[in-house]
Amino acid sequence: MIHLTVRNLHKHFGGNHVLKGVGFEVKGAELIGLIGPNGAGKTTLTNILDGAIKPTSGTVYLNGERIDQLEPYEVARAGLGRTFQVTRSFRRMTVLENLQVPALAMDRGESRAEMRDKAHDVLEFLTMEHLRNEFAQALSGGQQKLLELGRLLMLDPDVIILDEPFAGVHPKLMEIIYAYIRRVNEAGKAIIIISHQMDSIFSLSERLLVLNFGDLIADGPPEAVKRDPAVIEAYLGSDEEEEA
Ligand SMILES: Nc1ncnc2c1ncn2[C@@H]1O[C@H](COP(=O)(O)OP(=O)(O)OP(=O)(O)O)[C@@H](O)[C@H]1O
Numbered sequence: 001m002i003h004l005t006v007r008n009l010h011k012h013f014g015g016n017h018v019l020k021g022v023g024f025e026v027k028g029a030e031l032i033g034l035i036g037p038n039g040a041g042k043t044t045l046t047n048i049l050d051g052a053i054k055p056t057s058g059t060v061y062l063n064g065e066r067i068d069q070l071e072p073y074e075v076a077r078a079g080l081g082r083t084f085q086v087t088r089s090f091r092r093m094t095v096l097e098n099l100q101v102p103a104l105a106m107d108r109g110e111s112r113a114e115m116r117d118k119a120h121d122v123l124e125f126l127t128m129e130h131l132r133n134e135f136a137q138a139l140s141g142g143q144q145k146l147l148e149l150g151r152l153l154m155l156d157p158d159v160i161i162l163d164e165p166f167a168g169v170h171p172k173l174m175e176i177i178y179a180y181i182r183r184v185n186e187a188g189k190a191i192i193i194i195s196h197q198m199d200s201i202f203s204l205s206e207r208l209l210v211l212n213f214g215d216l217i218a219d220g221p222p223e224a225v226k227r228d229p230a231v232i233e234a235y236l237g238s239d240e241e242e243e244a
Pocket of ligand 1: 013016018036038039040041042043045081227
């Protein structure tokens with residue numbers, strides 16, 4: 001079973017104490033929302049989980065393997081993948097080529113033909129088959145997000161972190177992203193979604209983590225978290241309330 005253990009993470013940027021002992025566990029194919037006001041530390045936490053930055057102290061284990069000192073490609077190999085708030089694709093490569101690059105880089109013994117077949121399956125799932133020969137730079141913002149989700153699927157990670165998957169996405173593509181999240185989750189993957197879009201987070205997540213000034217102030221079912229006085233307090237005075 002998938003097991004992610006985050007223990008007592010601290011992160012300092014100079015004198016700025018950005019994560020103050022964050023800890024939680026993910027067991028099995030959970031669908032988790034990670035929320036918190038601007039500057040709460042969500043991106044910093046994600047960057048630590050995927051190996052982009054190292055914690056000042058604390059540990060992260062994935063399926064028994066310590067991953068907090070690994071490089072991002074090693075973390076991906078260990079089974080954790082993420083998307084970015086601002087999408088990153090190879091703009092001058094086609095959609096199909098973009099899908100195959102991460103799988104090639106992983107070098108997991110799949111043949112080119114197997115990778116190509118998998119890429120076609122992924123494209124079909126994302127309803128992007130007709131775009132396979134387009135250059136990534138020709139895609140809309142929402143399609144770029146789908147492409148990034150597709151690249152993750154090619155790697156087949158156990159734990160997937162989606163950073164703002166709904167931001168700037170056309171409502172039609174939103175449905176595809178929702179379906180993606182549900183289907184990938186049903187296939188046994190753990191998913192952590194970071195979003196400021198409360199409607200989406202509340203309708204999708206089974207569990208919510210709330211960060212505020214580097215502290216995890218709530219961890220539980222959305223309905224309970226919504227009523228938690230500490231969470232209400234954290235969002236008071238923040239304009240995110242109105243977006244909810
Ligand atoms: N590389 C860095 N150097 C210095 N300070 C940083 C760095 N990265 C983040 N910070 C600081 O850490 C704090 C948390 O930022 P972070 O981006 O993790 O928050 P967030 O919850 O993701 O915010 P948002 O919702 O706005 O994306 C902020 O005060 C930010 O200025």
